[in-house]
Amino acid sequence: MPVNGQEESLGHTDAARPNILLIVVDDMGFSDLGAFGGEIDTPNLDRLARHGLRFTDFQVMPACSPTRAALLSGMDPHRVGFGSLAEELADNQKGQPGYTSYLPEDLSTLPRQLQDAGYATLMSGKWHLGFEGGRGPRHFGFDRSFTLFSGGASHFADGLPAYSPDPEAMASYVEDDKRLDSMPADFTYSTTYYVDYLMRQLQQVGDQPFFAYLAYTAPHWPLQAPDATIEKYLDRYGDGYEVLRRERLDALKAEGLVGDNAAVSPLPPRVKPWDLLSAEERARETRAMAVYAAMIDEVDKETGRLLTFLERRGQLDNTLILFFSDNGAEGHDLDETWPADVFPKIRGQIDQRFDHSTANMGRPGSYTLYGAGWAHAGSPHLRLYKAFPSEGGTRVAAFASGYGVAARGVSDSTITVMDVMPTLLQVAGVSASGDSDVTGDGMSFAPVLAGVDVPTEQREWGVEFLGKLALRRGHWKLLKLPPPYGPGTFTLHDLRRDLAESVDVSGQYPEVFASLKLAYDAYKDKNQVVIPDWVSGY
Template structure:
């Protein structure tokens, strides 16, 4: 109906004054208001999307989660958004990233195992390509076809070969580190190498680089600078198009490195040791309502702080100082990105998702590259780095901080990266979009593969893999198996969901308050264990013998999952 006619009816209705006409005029006013609201929503631009992943961050390593590490920019953003207190990933990086970018289980997406850890019986099998395969549709591909500019900087770790990078999965512009880790400086020294002179692989828009740009001073700094360039360049060319920006920090992944100035901020802070830090963080997280019950026990093989020599204490506390500096530096550069987006008027309409790719890293050189299983890598590491105290954190250093500091990195959880216990998969994560989503907390279980369908739900976009495929598409794309958590973000209850996955033969089945895990000795007992997560988040009390029927029920869920996702258990496991 013409707006002028509606206005005339309303005016005459009020002038005539009888009850019926006035009521009709009021109804028209309501319908007109609803129509204008709907039109405003229809014309509202789709949000920009900023997906931020940090590498190997523990659940208690950020200020808003009770950490002493200074992360004001992340904290401020988390407080404006919805914080997830039960968010789970895979146990290591590349399987997590495969699910994060597709919403599809890693065993179908090509990362049923990490490429570096692939067992002989898995090689060449569907779902075990060691790179993101073409039977899944990436979030970038979906958003690009919906009119988004798509950018990525940072760690890829989803394929090194030609046609396996971000440029083949929907990203317009990208600058990425191909492997799982490398020096955080511009020397291109890999985190693991087979021979002398080997360089870490980097690609820009698919082109393999021989050297890094001059402005590459430090990983966190450069990835933010490059992403800002992509966003600003895109706005100049196509100012009306929203952007999807994937920022994959390599910090604080080993080798632990940071500037002297950044490390100085934490000098002496950890001299009392990891047991004291564990106690402090556990108390803060308990006060914040993030953990309850008893804290986690130290990992097997850990050493008490007082048993260390003075030299060992100095090196250990220095490693933790470097780690804290890396987290702070990452926060500082992330803050620069947020400030720039705010100054450009983009931040208000940007959906931000922040998460770690797995739990804290508790391995060390011997555990990561054991002499008998990776002799070439082990020898390269030992022969090409300076392990002295004075060198720690610098270009030629190679630093892990070990299982004890990882234990303090998530005081309420047992284990760390690489394991199916809470410490391996339970990570910090939050989502911020104040324009439509109120600040709060989601305490129910959320999985990394739920991110893609949630983004598509918020934006109103559907990809081929998110809807019923045609007969031709059924062979081309695996359907998304995650679910949208938009109702939970809006404060609504959602039906419980299971969390089931596997890596390196280590398994987890979470259903409601019950959780079954299988891990080898010494972290586990080599058999299925059963825990009540509501009462025992630290996984201290194995209830398998007391509840055989419940354990059998969860193992049945595992068998069904393994069948549906074509899981091939490895015939060889390195121990990572």
């Protein structure tokens, strides 16, 4: 596993039981952080990333629930019931083993194993892994938790759900296993409250080693942030997403995160060039991106507050920090996410309960998504965004820093979200090997953190989400996307030369193409994949 940069120990390696802080953001673009080429103010995360190891090929699933299932299980999400989102299941998937939308009752999760090993296990943020039979975070190994059970909600204290046909419904927040019927009195903004809650629980831990899972809902829609933070960015994005994508790509090259030959990928379908937008359209687009940037800014600020807390307690140096996004940037708009002709009751409640005016965008009671143009600028060298198994949906910004990270710089090792569980267990001394079935499940990347070169060129895994298909084998990528995003048939891409997946090389490499199609069939059978007979358009 190639690592660029010098080896340097960033923690006290003689400590027997390190703390673990796992930070997962929701729908963040690859280049949003300063250390990944962005212009948003993220000094705390940048400092961590630059004093640790940044990954250029960290792979997750195309959407939130499948990624979180793979994270906590170390397995392909179909194996644990999350081949899709509960909200998007087709009739022929309902009741099938790979699409139950809840975790198996006896699943040996990451927090369960760490809990059994004597760790305090804490969670704050988004769960989105079902509540079958009342089984939530506590059942699966968390001592204490404050979680949002659904995929999204208002980030403010109004507690409005992001999608519900019920006009009286509030967001599905749960503390431990108790569903809340009102918002906590001190809840002002989700990103702030998640850190507040986690720090309160950490104060009770004492000297016990901890595993803290901080699962921000930012920057998931509806995009919302404090007015003062939005104000910082209102004048920043007037040149549009096409200018921003070029600036971001140049910065990615300067950071050494992409090669000099990396090119801007084409604008996604249905995105208007900036110069064809009306003045009103530009005003809405500019404000939407300002709100999004403010959300990333708030994530950085609150993470910095948590780091200061740990440092004052003398725990920071003995803490391994792993940070990544659950999927690529969110490029859908409101009509694609909850179209009125598919989800009329949900869309009706959104239109009745939220104020969609430009002036209200980002404020309480607003419902904003920033769309495909800005999502594309967020990952300018990659194809498409969230919900697609193309690189723009699955290749995310990620870094490790702190305890046990002896390599500083940039790693182009291929890492998957399924690798997180065996890695953290190995770092914690719970598992010494972490070398499970590399064709489907995870393998430890602890050696990469230690600066050891371990080849990953032949790693292979598949993806199915909403009938969109992919299989990676090293630098080869098999991909099947529906029109207008692809031809509706399998294509082959060489990621060494074409990160944007813009050229189909199946005709040049017919043997590779045939081999990967056979491998996908084997993946499909092994993981009980059911191709949906209906999709909402997401």
